Amino acid sequence: MITRIKAAFVIGYADGDHCILPNAELVHEDGTIVFVGRDYPGAVDINIDAGQAVVSPGFIDLNALADIDHALFDSWPDPTRRLGLVWSESYLRDHGAVFTREQLRFRREFALSQLVRNGITTLMPIASESYHEWCEDYEDLADTADAVEALGVRAYLGPSYRTAVPYTDGKRVMLHEDERRGLDGLDQAVRFAQDFEGRAHGLIRAALLPARIETQTEKTLQLTRQAADELKLPVRLHAAQGLFEVETMISRTGRRPLPYLADLGFLAERTFIPHAWTIPGHSHMPAAFGTGDDLALLSDSGTTVLLCPIPMAHYGGMLDSYDSYRERGVRIALGTDSAPPNMIRAMDLAMGMTKTLTGDRSSAQAADLLRSATVDPAESLGRSDLGRLAPGAQADYFVLDLTGSHIGPLADPVRTLIMNADGRDITQVVVAGRTIVDKGEIVTVDTSGYRERAQEFLDHYIASLTVSDFARRPLHELLPPSFPLR
Template sequence: MSSARTLVQADWVVGHENSHHTLIRRGQVVYEGSDIVFVGRDFPGEVQESVDYGRSLIAPGFVDLDALSDLDTTILSFDNHPAWKKGRTWPKTYMDTGPYEMYSPEELVFQKRYAFARLIRNGITTALPIASLYYREWGETVEEFEGAADAAADLGLRIYLGPAYRTGNPYIVREGQIELFFDEPRGLRGLKDAVDFCRRLEGRHGGLIRTMLAPDRIETCTAELLKRTAAAGRELGVPVRLHCCQGAFERETVRRLHGMTSIEWLQSLDFLTDRTLLPHGTFASPSRFMPEPGRDLDIIAEAGSVIVHCPLVAARFGDGLESFRSYRQRGLRIGLGTDTSPPDMLLNMQVGLMICRFVEGSAEACTAADYFDAATIGGADALGRSDLGRLAPGCKADFVVWDLANPDLGQVIDPIQTLMIGGNGRDARTVMINGRAVMRDRAIAGLDFAAASARAQSQFERLMAKYPERTLGHPPLSNIFEPSYPLR
């Protein structure tokens, strides 16, 4: 990071005034060290460096509240259903023989570094990682997250870290019958380790590394784990993220075990605060998936908790908010998460916008600006960070230069609308985080992305080869992951 005062300018700049984004033609951003000192036109002071990006948009970096930090498993389940038959839930035979880590410690650190680089390449400057526990012995480890902190700092990614933990795990007894196994002491040890991690790593690497608490899906947590997590979150002052209201199995399990909805149960445990992040919010009442009367959404709004909207991954499996507009009208706070591969926030927003307009039956249901706000201001405010998600004096110098000169992009009348129609993550050319150029012209210093991609593919194939061990009936790999068309 250079301490020199630097001016960057482009055909378009997303500024910020009176709590709202603005568009500035032929705008300028001036930063010194890690902070922005000016946004506008005709900067009156002296600068040591100046860069003109020409036909580009300079915009605040995206805040990803549910950012994929492993090698994506979505592709393994995309056309391979039902999940319990395709290795997405452990069979009892695998539980009985003892689950084990399917990645080595070195592979776990590599997958995070690789995933973090992909986030940067898609214009994401602040991330809260999420990874699957399907291939883990139980939860995530402090050691791998210490490695993740170093990897993020080396790449320059602003990140909130916390190892995932749980007290329970679903498993298949027989075809179609899923039960839960609980080991509360193990889960509470995971919480203790996560709290210690937060205390040790909060603010490391000049504040680039922050921490959070990340209990796993609500149906894999006991009441004691959730109550202690909420108390620890309040004491530490860190975000607490819990995946809930995201599926039929969760809905039915929580009702069976606790006699109420997921949100009603969390309210009874005094879990919900304005620092609580809730991916995904699609199975909250009242909605298409929970048509019975209920107060889930009102409870979330009253607590000030944040819905982490992940439209792309939800749509891939037939889910979706009903709707983004109606949630906003209820006063719900909404940020965005990608939670899948590619971690393309632009594609994520495009899908969300189209779903909202389709569900509402109106092209006026939401705008490009509504989703751009959620991906920037919404995510930053969810973290209590008024210095992120916007370009204004006093904010962190976290911005992305989007290429508008690409002839495949089409014509530009309004740059935000143009990106929402035809842009994708590969249009991010330069990424600045905390005043450091972490990517220039698609290149990340010290990273051979092609070589990393080849290593990721090899590591992924080794993971796939182990799937029969953790699939009901232990079928051959060819029966678990069937090709789109017959192989010849």
């Protein structure tokens, strides 16, 4: 089946980079692009005129929220209430999973549908750990794989695992360690990779996704690196994302997170470090945590940083400069990591936050940000067939309508997309040549009732926090509303 789609603008790819093609067309035969340009000479089976719209490569989100978001209740509390969102000592000793397997499966289905609606065609999921009995497991990700296949999105999957969980006595946060459980989680992750790599005609690929660095032991990190190298899998590890983590790692190992990982040989190509902002020289980094060139460790090893501006704006924190990392040769890929999983909003926030921090209006250029959401993560994955619209590449793209009155008049289409448009302006999403979103609605699975079920999930999640709170406070005290309810 040969499909041609015409639009006012197509973001093509030539001479190693994106290019803008006004009044152009994209042609794909089933899942592969065969032509990008004007006046395709061959016959087509389906002809679509998108009109005043942008046809763009699909976004690649390698820190994609695959959960019902928790920022609504944990991004604003004061320190006392914040401790109430960490497991108490009594809860650590005696608790079970908060949700059933069916509820967990639904939260994946809902989150995946939200990602796709926002033009994300390739994803690597991240989810909360706090409502699990310990962490994700094989069965949870097997259900996720089923949901990915039904929806038709492209995904890099694997259960997360950890050797420690945070808990509190009401005064400070500590870590309860159980290396055996982390090693079992790694075994499940390897088994998942062996069972699911290449499933769904190649839409599902495997990855190793250990949880945050302070919840790992040296053994799990070394074995993760070994397994990733043997199975040729990408790896993601949250590191250098907060002062508690840095202090913990220095206390435990005598080194900051990134030098520690470099010494272990963990940093490498196809390795992704979300956030990576608590490094020497950052304005929030205490001088007592030492000096050194952590950016050189990332650049020299080919490690990719996953920049997630939405949670950084919610929780406070940001790279001192998006451009300074790139100028040092560190590849940056953008992620959402929070709700709304809106990559356009993430690009706009990255632009605004960088300009504010640097005082340089020429920083965080729109072209660089689009690269960070498309071709750069594709290159980091070793996928020259993703993140670009060119003959031979996968037919993964979205159509963004430019006619909305809120967008206003057009200038450069990429700058207009980032600064004036929104994920809600995306009308069509195609993955591997298959339409997943049409006229703004999911067409591959039935999403009726999703909104109501997601609300039930979040309500249950929030209610469970009173049980794990060290002070067992009622909800109106632990998480009071913005204004009094009358």
